[in-house]
Amino acid sequence: MVELTEKILTGDIASVARLITLIENNREDAAGIVRKIFPHTGKAYLVGVTGSPGAGKSTLISEMIRVFRDRGQTVGVIAVDATSPFSGGAVLGDRIRMQKYEGEGVFIRSMATRGNLGGLSRATRDVSYVMDAMGMDIIIVETVGVGQVELEIARMVYSTVVVLAPGMGDSIQAMKAGIMEIGDIFVVNKADREGADDTLRDIRGMLRYGSDGGNRRPEIYKATATKGEGITELVDGLERHRKYLNETNLIRKKIYDKEQLLDLIKERVEKRIFDNRGGEEYFEKYVERIVMREIDPYTASDIILEKMGL
């Protein structure tokens, strides 16, 4: 275990991959290693990238990787697929596009939802600690859409980039409420297509009426990732946002919020219930009694917590 921890800190890829698998499976030995590497984290800059399917996120991210590498920075990518907790994996299947830059100084890993959202957030956060500890300067967390998952991810990164493409007007409307809140930077990708300026104008209009509590107004960029256009400007924009967060001291607040510790506590309560011998059967017995209306869910919760000593 000590050996694995040390190998992580030296950036050994095989060890990192092994640890991430342990984290995904919520293994207690993974928690042990995260404890050990945690003091070595906090150096990486965390960037969230989100947007509808078809907006060109993967291509954009691969171009961002290129620019960051040109500037001498190492890049980790965590592609979070939360579209389906059951089948997993469809939408981010095209992350293969990113892999052309995989290699020295670049580490890409995709994660599918297993179990609940809290578990996914915890796992994503832990993987970001691993990539941070192994020495990645930039960690990009990719998600699809603007749902609860994206809001959770936005809470754990410093800068959130929302990617849009021309001709997706309806989805902009639909995402409106969510977008206003999570986007630090907006990118109209596929800017060589018809309607790019309309999309740009739509976003501007939305932002004008939106409110981020009177703070900084998000910046909007145009890019054509397939041609590598506009990427340098986007990365410069990210650097500016980083500078802004540092200067306003907002970055510290963003590093770890209350909700994240709470998620972890809840997940550990669950783990303790089921790690007990016979925990599963004990639990199922109460579910059965609720179904039969012999007991209500609140009373059942209280009994189970009491039994655990709470």
Next chain:
Amino acid sequence: MVELTEKILTGDIASVARLITLIENNREDAAGIVRKIFPHTGKAYLVGVTGSPGAGKSTLISEMIRVFRDRGQTVGVIAVDATSPFSGGAVLGDRIRMQKYEGEGVFIRSMATRGNLGGLSRATRDVSYVMDAMGMDIIIVETVGVGQVELEIARMVYSTVVVLAPGMGDSIQAMKAGIMEIGDIFVVNKADREGADDTLRDIRGMLRYGSDGGNRRPEIYKATATKGEGITELVDGLERHRKYLNETNLIRKKIYDKEQLLDLIKERVEKRIFDNRGGEEYFEKYVERIVMREIDPYTASDIILEKMGL
């Protein structure tokens, strides 16, 4: 409190509205009343209705209400807006369309996300108990899209109806993975528009390659809700699905699953932490120490749980 409980059971609208507000605010007295009404629940049939914005869900639901009422059944509607935990309310603003049938035997309530997803699920479930206890025969839970929220809702209803409209091919593709798993019944709404048959074929194609573990294949309907067309057939389809669930005994399994009890337990752990005097400050102290890298999150969780007696 006893009085409020009794008034709920007699279907007093003002009392029901008051209780639902208490539930949304996660008040302990709400939990007390849910405990009392719980033995009177389990009679209502729970239906989930989901689909993209613009698919015409609200109009479809109002027509479903009409058909159910014609058949002598009372209907409760819970419109869950999970698009934004902060601002809330944009997408379901058009639920006004449903209200033309509100009145005797119809009760409509919208809920916005407050706090986390687990809290929303718990509140939605509790509100369904209230509508059940007040005597609603059918309870429709409306959500927007196919994300984590919809998957959670699908877990707490008996039949899930996925509503689609012609010309939304892209979104079908995007939702594909999720749709396969949550749809018991599909409706192509706005069937008088061009492309309705294409949409129908798309869905058929998707379902052919999907897998629901070898069980029942979902039924697909066409409807034009604005003209009231196809609604009777849809409601008949729901009745058939209900019969199927009853006959295969799947309905009992659907009433209350393990995850739901677990969600409630976790929420109650959180409540206990913060209901303690000084709980907030105690908690924040650990967040601060994590930010400073003086302690790791896992160790902090263990200390807090230990302090609580776990």
